[in-house]
Amino acid sequence: MSWGLGWKRPSEIFHLTLSYGIDDPPENLARTSTSSRSSSSSSSSSSSSGSISSILSQDQDLGFRIELDWSASDDEDQVALKLQSQLMVALPMPQDTVVVELRPRDDDESVVDLGMKVVKRREPLRAVTMAKAVASGQQSDGTGILIRLLRSDLPSSMPPNVGDAVAGSGHHWTSLAALSLCGCGLSVLPVELTQLPHLEKLYLDNNRLTVLPPELGELRSLKVLRIDNNMLVSVPAELRQCMQLVELSLEHNKLVRPLLDFRAMAELRVLRLFGNPLEFLPEILPLHKLRHLSLANIRIVADENLRSVNVQIEMENSSYFGASRHKLSAVFSLIFRFSSCHHPLLASALGKIMQDQGNRVFVGKDENAVRQLISMISSDNCHVVEQACSALSSLASDDSVALHLMKADIMQPIGTVLKSAGLEEVISVLQVVVQLAFTSDTVAEKMLTKDILKSLKNLCAHKDPEVQRLALLAVGNLAFSLENRRILVSSESLRELLLRLAVATEPRVYKAAARALAILGENENLRRAIKGRQVGKQGLRILSMDGGGMKGLATVQMLKEIEKGTGKRIHELFDLICGTSTGGMLAVALGIKLMTLEECEDIYKNLGKLVFADPVPKDNEAATWREKLDQLYKSSSQSFRVVVHGSKHSAEQFERLLKEMCADEDGDLMIDSAVKNVPKVFVVSTLVSMMPAQPFVFRNYQYPAGTPEVALVATSDGSGINVLASPIGEQVGYKRSAFIGSCKHQVWKAIRASSAAPYYLDDFSDDVNRWQDGAIVANNPTIFAIREAQLLWPDTKIDCLVSVGCGSVRTRVRKGGWRYLDTGQVLIESSCSVDRVEEALSTLLPMLPEIQYFRFNPVDERCDMELDETDPTIWLKLESAIEEYIQKNHHAFENVCDRLLLPFQHEEKWSENLRSKLPKTKESLEGADGPTLGWRRNVLLVEASHNPDSGRVIHHARELESFCARNGIRLSLMQGLSGIVKTVPSTTFPTPFQSPLFTGSFPSSPRMFSPDLGQRIGRIDLVPPLSLDGQLGKTIASPPMSPRGLRQLSFPVKSLHEKLQNSPQVGVIHLALQNDSDGLIVSWHNDVFVVAEPGELAEKFLQNVKFSLLSTMRSHRRRGASLLANISTISDLVAFKPYFQIGGIVHRYLGRQTLVMEDDQEIASYMFRRTVPSMHLSPEDVRWMVGAWRDRIIICTGTYGPTHALIKAFLDSGAKAIVCSSSEPPESLSTTVDGYIELNVMENGKFEIGEDEADDENIPASPVSDWEDSDAERNVDHTFSFWDDDEEELSHFVCQLYDSLFREGASINVALQHALASYRRMRYVCHLPGVQ
Missing domain, CATH: 3.40.1090.10 (Cytosolic phospholipase A2 catalytic domain)
Known part of the structure; x- marks a missing residue:
């Protein structure tokens, strides 16, 4: 064997498959070529390098396939000619085919003409697959032979009118729809391949491509483009012209910043970018049909409706996916960098990813990711909002992440969506609110604002039951926080809404409403709503x-x-x-x-x-x-x-x-x-x-609102360890707070x-x-x-x-010896x-x-x-x-x-009482058993500061004190609900009082804050010229606000609240306070008021005094009317009664100054000391005094009874009963007597007393000229003493009421009836709570 033969490299065998009439996926084509040639490739490698073979496989249903092999060592021109000739031989002859044509007739569209003809046709070429059978180090990619085949002019398999051959391609190749060149070692994509007019699928996987030709954009019919496992560093911008693309796969390349413009690719459903070192994700929002996406190390596959989403995360041992980084760090850096996460597919994937605890913690630490998720709430796409809310709900289940969400201002977009009309969006966002509110008290307290509460109340009344249910769940979860609960129970509208919904017909609505009542601690209202068993009278x-x-x-x-x-x-x-x-x-x-x-x-x-x-x-x-x-x-x-x-x-x-x-x-x-x-x-x-x-x-169960509790509060250092909060109203020596729970x-x-x-x-x-x-x-x-x-x-x-x-x-006996x-x-x-x-x-x-x-x-x-x-x-x-x-x-x-x-002995009677669910009035309860005193039998007597009635010879409050002392009833007196309210210093100060005569206009009187704002414009009791209480400066004109923008109680009301909270044995609250249309008067203010006579205003002032005196008389009304008829001037009035009351404002005569005019007309200026209501206990205050009135009997003994709003506030706050006068307080003076607006004009300075400055000793002595109240009282004419008879009768009436209530053990209803029977002129009623 020669050395040359020993080092001879095996030739590369290329395998070419041409499919006619069928369009197989490249995977099938690849498997077919591999399996069909697995044995022949090995034999071919050992045989002559110039061997060429062909295989024709016929399928009657799917057309036919021609397979060609050649060696890369042969001359390309010769191989091309041989393959062309073999292809010519292998092509079957055209077959006769029947073509049916249906065409409507021109003159009558209801008639269809049927046309049939026989043509010669062969199945068109649909798919071409070329692959290497054996890999080697040679650089041949086989495209040269393929290009030569494309240029050859084989007999066309298509009718002439189907399509013309493009430049460089024969008619035979024009119908080509799928081309696979996977694993051919391509480094450059031949431009000729981009000239196939009907090419729909192009597969270029496992090559060495670094760039793609711009001509790729000419493939306007292209639907599938796969270029996986190459070395692409960029993508041509012309790719955007392939508007029919359905699948684009670029996995495992070297794309860093691909310039992919998807705005025209409306049909794209599959986008694969897995395994690329991307620095940013191309804008995918225009891809509305995208259902398959891979990038970084994650694969996302969803069904058509995005209801089923599969997320697969893969880990790779490479520097790009370092072990020290979180498995999703690369993905999140892409999808959260811009607005890509707003795509419905990515939103669905995020909803699935957030179900994992580790992923939630990781995302919660990424501020940008959190903000992007929150921004998705405002998306116009309903599905994106739904999935974003699902992800955020999962995130909100973790305490620390929920706090991050609040810091990222999640409530701002939530508040916007809650006000929108989109039903599905509202439901999705409400789910986030429900979860956030449940996570922790700290988060819930940050969530509760006036706007959110208003939105939730509106949604509780929504027409959709699911919206109602979620809104009610959110309200309930917010109420788990002790601070929130105190706020929510003071909302009258929320309470009435919950009581109404708790008896709704929709089960999920009334259950959610009842749950909210339970969490708010409205246990008695809850019992009535669900028709629960009442605690037996035995205990x-x-x-x-x-x-x-x-x-x-x-x-x-x-x-x-x-x-x-x-x-x-x-x-x-x-x-x-x-x-x-x-x-x-x-x-x-x-x-x-x-x-x-x-x-x-x-x-x-x-x-x-x-x-x-x-x-x-x-x-x-x-x-x-x-x-x-x-x-x-x-x-x-x-x-x-x-x-x-x-x-x-x-x-x-x-x-x-x-x-x-x-x-x-x-x-x-x-x-x-x-x-x-x-x-x-x-x-x-x-x-x-x-x-x-x-x-x-x-x-x-939840404790009733106002119960002193000890709460677990998260530490400020973020350690997650809870500490104990101090109990509300904690007092030394008396532990009243509930156990931690x-x-x-x-x-x-x-x-x-x-x-x-x-x-x-x-x-x-x-x-x-x-x-x-x-x-x-x-x-x-x-x-x-x-x-x-x-x-x-x-x-x-x-x-x-x-x-x-x-x-x-x-x-x-303990066994063994004792051990330490x-x-x-x-x-x-x-x-x-x-x-x-x-x-x-x-x-x-x-x-x-x-x-x-x-x-x-x-x-x-x-x-x-x-x-x-x-x-x-x-x-x-x-x-x-x-x-x-x-x-x-x-x-x-x-x-x-x-x-x-x-x-159960009296179960029948108990059932009847339980079934009576209508609101109880004094008529329906007359003669029935009402509430009685329970274990709490102490009495708290409340009187106002600067009380104008305190100087009376006979006062029912003093008689009550004596009665309780004689009968062993423990009574506590809270007198002078004032304290000094810190005022804001003014720049100017009024001159200290020296004389009852003044010149010029008067400075405004200082005023403490009152819920009625203290300044009744257009009324006779406008802020008077001078304060006699020695308080300088002006107080604030609006209520103080807490950092959360919530109402705060005025000082007297706050003092009363603290007193009641720390007096657990008080069972009766006796309010010896006067009433007006603004509420119970807890503090009075003294000032000076001047009326000039003669004049129209003086006449109207006199008429008002008469009207007021008659309206307050309980007895001797006819005699009083005859006496008042003889009074025609203010001089007669002050001589007859220097102490009187107008609409709750007490007037005491101080003195008179007479001026003689040029025409010898005398003008008398009468000066009165007025005791004006300064602060009130309003219905809003009553509701904010959480827990103060619960299970207590309230007795009001003012001249007038409380307003209906105030009575309702007491009953809503849990009071057992309210006993008060049936006389309603008068409205503002401007509505009872005409002319007081003009009187206000006089007080504002149009009438001036004069310029003279007289000394005290020059004050006229007639009728009375001393400033002291006691002197005024001593000079009262005893012929008018029947006004004091009313006070004496009231004292006896109150003592009789207390005697029946405490000593006889009667119910409050029965005790009141006994007292009224003894004193028939008293007009008192008892208000009891009823089912709303």
Whole structure:
């Protein structure tokens, strides 16, 4: 063998396939060529280099295929001629073909002519595939021979009229539709290939192309272009002329900044850019039909309607996809750089990608990505908005990411969309709002603004039920925040809207509305809406169950005895059910899931089989669970021991069992069960992520608004660890705040957290907080039950308290000698003991004989059972011990059953009361039982500062104080609701008072802020000339605003609110305050007022005084009218009564100045000291005083009764009843007497008193000229003393009312009727709450 033969390289064999009548995909063509030539290629390589072969395959249905092979070592011209001749020979002869033509007749379109003819035709050439059979290092690509074949003029397979041959191509190749040159080693694409007029598919994969010719744009019929695995660095701009493109694949090239213009490619459906080092993504928004996209390391495939999207992420070991970077960093840098993410396909992919927790965290840290996602909310494409909202909802589920969304101002586009008319967009955005509001209190508080609340209220009234449901869910989730809840409950319109929707016909709407009421703490309104059971008149019935693991079987057995004795289910017998650990599981099963006791027993059996059956082996196991728990605390390496040994049982099985038990299609949160007419239920756990560990109450109810709570608030350093917020209204020496807790956790999580017994099960964590078994702090939760009852029903007594244990063992001597380390075990035993609570209750409850307390807890050695005991024989021993206990204590069980059945004695009457749902008025309630005093029996007497009635000889408030003192009623007096409001200093100051005579115009009087803005333009009580209270400067003219733009209470109202919040024993609020049309007057202001006589204004002033005096008389009206008829001048008036009232404004006569004019006419100027309302308690203030009026009786003894708006505000805020005068307060003076606008003109300076400055001693002495109120009162004519008779009658009436209410125990309705019967001239009514 020669050296030449030894180094001879194998020749490259090219394989050419021509398909006639068929247009196979290139994959099929490639597979066909590879399989058909796999054997022949190897033999050809070893044979002569000039061998040429051809194969003709015939398919009657699909046409025929011609396959040609040649070697690259031959001369191209000779090979081309040989291939051309072989092709000529291989082509079959044309076949006769029948052509049918249907054509409508010209004269009659209803007639169709049928034409048939026979023509000679051969199937046209449709596809050409060329590939190398063997790869080598040679540079030949075979295109030279292909070009020569294209130029050859073979017999055309098409009729002459189908298409003409283009320059350089014969008629035979004109019909070519698909061309595949994959793996041919092309470095340049021949221009001749771009001259095929009907080419639709061009495949150039696996070549060495670096550029494409601009002539590529001439392929106007091109639909598929694949150039994968090449070396392209650019794409010709002329490609935009290929407007018919459906698929463009450029994967695995070197494209950095491809200039792809897709504006004309409306048909493009597939775009592949995978594996290119792109710096930016071409603008793809014009590609409306795009359904397949690959770029960087991600592939996205969607169906036609974008409902099903598949996202595949691939990782490559290259410098471009570094291991230190996130797997989606390259993709996100492309799609979020500009507005490409607004494309529907990318939006769908983002919605899918955001479902992964790791991806959410990564995107949340990318500020640009967050902002782009938020901008997608404002897209005009409904699908983009929907997918963006889906992605944002997923992002919002993470606390830290939700805060980033708020910092990126997500609420601005959300607010815009919520005001739009697009139904689908609104629904999508509402889903984001619902999730954001639920994530954390901090986020919810940032979300709640006036605009958002207004939009949500409008959407709650939307015509679409789904919009209503989502808006109501959003309102409810916003109310989980304590701060938000205080704001929302003060909204009258929101409250009325929720009450109306809670009785709607659409189930999903009324359930969502009821849920919102539950979260707002509107428990009584919720009960009425869902027609729930009312707390019996005897009082509350409470069930408390201890913890004890599998010993809960004992609790079940004793509860069965109670059900047997009453014939009622447990949830029907109790208003409040609670438990710890296993007791908590029973509380949920019985109170929320409404399971039977047999079902509960099955749960324990399953718990023993699935969770406790096969414990993880441990070494050095102790005898009891308390000793095992103690082991964790004896060593300083507690964490190390937990890591090494783990827990005894896997929590996964336990959690799966809980999820199955707690699954609910209507919602799996604790609060979601509140709308189902079930008892109040709570479960106690131990929050061990705080130091020291704190009790944590998982509850299915919300505290009523205004209840002092301790909230968990995120730290400002972003560490994610929660700290305790100070309770609202916290007072030294009196702890009133609720325990830390929540109603927004899932039900199964509550049980899991309460049952996380150390050593047995792992702690339960939600990534922020960590819980352990509630037995650590409250193994007997009875004390917690009493506290929760006080917070839920502060004025309702407890009638029956039932506490059920799991069984205990007798006290015995501790074995072994004492060790220092035994201290830990003692501490654990002490904290988990149920006896300390029992001892405390047994000591204190006898002081409250109205509470019937029952404790059932067997003490037996057979109760000494492990928490995770699964031995049926030991279960049987426990059951026998419980059975013996029940037999021995059957009288106690009979007593508790009798007590629990008391509310059902009058079930028929109770049902009637429950069914009466119409608003109750004084007519419908007359003679009916109304609310009575509960446990809270203290009285708070409220009087205003600078009260004009304080100087009276007889005052009903003083008589009430004496009555309460005589009868042992505890009364607190809050007198002078003022305090000094800090004012804004003015630039000018009024001259201090020196004389009752003044010259010139008067400076404005300083005024404190009042909800009515203090300045009643157009009324006689305009801001007067001079203040007599010594307050300088002007106050602000608008209410102070908090940073969130929310209303803040004025100082007197705030003082009253704090007083009520810190007086939990106050049951009656007596408001000895006057009323006007603006509200209850809590503060008065003194100033000076001057009237000149004679004159028209003086006449009208006199008429108004007479009208006001007559309207306030309760008796002697005829006599008073005759006396007033004799008064014709102001001089007569001040001589007759120097103290009178006009529309709530008190006037006291001070003095008179007489001026003699040039025509000898005398003008008398009468000066009065006016006591003008300065601050009011308005309906808005009442609503913002959250929790202050709840379950309290309000008695108003002003001359006029409160306005209807004020009464409604009291009742909406939870007041039991309102007793007040039936006289309505007068409207503004300008509406009662004409002419006061002109009087206002006089006060503004058109009338001047004069220039003389007189001294005090020169003031006329007639009739009265002293400034002191007492002197004015002393000079009152006793002939007019019947005005004081009314005050005396009011005093007796009030004392009679209190006597019936406190001493006789009558309801407020009955007490008022008794008092009115004794004093018939009193016109008082009682307003009671009714179902709205």
